[in-house]
Amino acid sequence: MKDAGISTTSPQIGHIMGTLTYTATVSLDGYVADASGDFQWSAPGDEVFAFHVERMGPVSTEILGRNTYLLMTYWENEPADGSWSSEEREFARRWQAIERVVVSSTLIDDDLGSGTRLIPHLSISELAxxxxxxSGEVEIFGPTTAAAAIRAGMVDDYRFFVVPKIVGGGLRALPDDARLDLRLVEHRTFGDTAYLHYRAG
Known part of the structure; x- marks a missing residue:
């Protein structure tokens, strides 16, 4: 059974009081992974990683799909050789402190670390x-998990880290049928990587 993102079978909801952010590192042609599933080209450099540490400050909740969660379990325990830098330790500290919600129909509770909640499917109303x-910003991580929320207009902020690579196909950062009106509220560059922060409305 494949994992699913947000179910659209629930009724549409009204105004959401909090804020929901979608963050992705994307190729110049809009993909988070290429056709073979490779995304190593999206690994952040030192400047971008330091910005991610800072950016995690207001985040209180992270919503992830199965694959993204398994990738991020790296930050639950420092390697035995103590090889993390001080910034990596700070990122791990912040990551471990937030609430993590994993959307997966194949994982079980025993697969998860502490501070992590498992739900098999995420409805629009449950996300709301x-x-x-x-208590702070909610970040939804992964294009499959975020797709229905994007289509429903629930995402308040979009943060894209655009890397200078064209991969020609793969997993798109945004669903093909999304229709959004956004405004640019922040932008900066880290070497060849462009950071673009858009806000809905």
Whole structure:
């Protein structure tokens, strides 16, 4: 059984009191992974990583799909050789402190680390409740998990790290049928990587 993103079978909801952010590192042609599933080209350099550490400050909740969660379990325990830098330790500290919600129909609770909640499917109304009840910013991580929220206009902020690579196909950062009106509220560059922060409305 494949994991699913947000279910669109629930009724549409009204105004959401909190904020929901979608963050992605993308190729110049709009993909987060190429046709073979490779995304190593999106690994952040030192400047971008330091910015990610800073950016995690207001985030209180992270919503992830199965594959993204398994990738991020790296930050649950420092390697035995103590090879993390001080910035990596700070990122790990912040990551471990936030609430993590994993959307997966194949994982079980025993697969998860502490501070992580498992739900098999994420409805629009359930996502609205998570955002409403969060003490800070809610970040939804992964294009499959985020797709229905994007289509429904639930995402308040879009943060893209655009790397100078064209991969020609693969997993798109945004669903093909999304229709959005956004405004640019922040932008900066880190070497050849462009950071673009857009806000809905």
């Amino acid at each position: 409740g998570i955002v409403r009840d969060a």
